[in-house]
Amino acid sequence: MSLKNSFITNVWSFFTSLKLAIIILIIISITSIVGTIIPQNEAPAVYLRFYKPSTYELMRLLDIDNMYHSWWFITLLTLFTLNLICCSLNRFPAFWRMITQKGRDLDEALLRTLPLKKTHRLKSFDRQAWEKLIGTVKKHLPVKSAILTPSGVYQLFAEGGKFSRFGFYITHFGIVFIIIGGILGNLGYQGFMQVVEGSSNDTMVLKGTSLEKKLDFAIRCDDFQVTFYEGGTRPKEYTSDLTIIEGGKEVVKKRIKVNDPMQYKGVWIYQSSYGTTSGGGSLTLGVNMRAAASQTKQYQAAVGDRFALDETGYEVEVKRFVPDFSLGQNNQVVSRSQELKNPAAQIALFKDGSLLEEQWIFKNFPDFHGTGTGPYRFSLLNVSLKEYTGLQLTRDPGVWVVWLGCALLCLGCYMICFLSHQRLWIRVEPAQGAVTLTMAGTSSKNMPAFSQTFDRLQKQLKESDKTGVNP
């Protein structure tokens, strides 16, 4: 039985030890570094570029590609929280004794435990001098009790900043609140939605997944704008004019921009990205016979469309469109941006169903008709593509708990680091012919400052005795 008890005691003291807290903090810190060096939540191809397949398998096993949400990291955080709570509970009895403690008379046993103590002799002492002494002490610390004991000894107890002892609990509860808020956040969601200008959408894709989630309302994008700094290509602002539509009615209208989101029914809507859609818009192609350059025929087409040019079996397909044509690595065609800076289309020419040639044509360079050598020349006359705005949607029911925790954490840290619990005792013992004044004190923190106050007070008490005047 006693073995069992000692086991429980050992487990308890392990969980409540500061040592465990420090060890967990160090482990959390060191493992956190891993996630700052190895990219997180990337596609397998990204990792396989740097690591051997076998190494990558091991990383997947330990969730190193998503380590901050891995089982072992969550376990560490849980252990840390438990330790925090156990430490707080463990210290509670001593804390409660300290808070509820009544002023105690200064005796030899107490005197031995106090770091600051001084004794001096007084010429005379009476009731009036006692009142004067209380007045002097009050200037430094609130006097809690001042009595004349039946044995003729005067006892005074003064203390200040007792509430600073709460700093320990306020700080640690703050951290626990932050963690609880983080857990509550899992009840919410984060998603992403594209809304094409002029249309509306009510379905988002949840972050990190391909799952869709429908909202109770729809978001319509009335206009999307990018503004630039004067005389430059640096973007100044991205704005979307949004309308919330619920039950077929327009409910709210707001212009959102980066750093200025909107909120509807607990869902925050952020300006996140933008782009041009390949679907929905159309390209105007100009086609003429190489032999008869004057006659240009116009065709409206979207990406993926295939249409016949004449009855001779020639067909054209719009294979690809990029808003800002550029050549990337290995001469791969890429779009440098999502803006219509250098719109280009890739078109393919077919004869009787078989591919003759592929070529790129550019809106900004109408005289360049592509690299083709076939009987037709192509040009990109006009582009009417729709822009879409990329919105992030977030619902986080735990965020206010987190903010409350943060506020408590700051308040508690301030109390711990900058306020101290100061206590002071004074005993005046009139004996035959001589009166002895003993003063003693302690401070929970910042002893040098309190010891200065202590010395100043003693000096004042000595002078008051000499002159008999209240200093």
Add this chain to the structure above:
Amino acid sequence: MNSSFFLGVTTLIYLFTMVLYFYHLFFKHPGLAMAVKIITLIGLLAHTAGLGLRWHESYQAGYGHIPLANLYETLSSMAWCMVLVLLIMQQRFNTVTLGAFVFPIASIAMAYASLSPNVRDEIEPLIPALQSNWLTYHVLTCFLSYAAFAVSFGASIAFLLKKRKGEIREEETGETGILPAATLLDEVIYKANAVGFLLLGIGIITGAVWANYAWGSYWSWDPKETWSLITWFIYAIFLHARLTRGWRGTRTAVLSIIGFCGVIFTFLGVNYVLSGLHSYT
């Protein structure tokens, strides 16, 4: 006279003041301490004028933002915070010798920002993601905390040097040899770390509030966030060791130095070595 003039003058004053601090460390002429203090203050005023003018000039350029937009501006603002915090601490603890261990960090940061060809010093516009008042609150609290940690780092170095020279004795008061008293250094280390810890906590929290407002997520474990948290943990360990375990002297000085390595990595290392949300700072 534009901002570049004032910031250039500041760099010169700081480099000169750094030499004065070293001179004061070895030859304590009467009156020199006061002169060093006054010259540091003049440097800080020139620095303030330079940064203020730069802020004003950014409005004239049509951007209008606090000088915290690129590496040049962040280094310069950080040096400003350091000199300010150092002056306050020197006044509070009545020592000028401490400056010899802290001031060089500020003047080297300033000189690097002004003279290195790697640091562009044009006034640049702010990208949309940074256009928020939270930028000021977040960066300023973080930089003030870095400044406080720099002071504790300097005091820790001084403490370890003193220990190496065998100058530490029991119950020592006043300056012995060329370094400040051990008890004073110990007190500076604790106070500066406590101030820095609180400010870094507030800095991380204002960053979280801003991130939540701008991106809808208060914490995303990006490298800068994670490293600032690690740094905060190191100083949390320092405070527990000191307040609960009663650690003093060498061990706490070593902890402060480790903490400051965390600060340096959070401020510069993350940008040069790692990448993430903060990649534009």
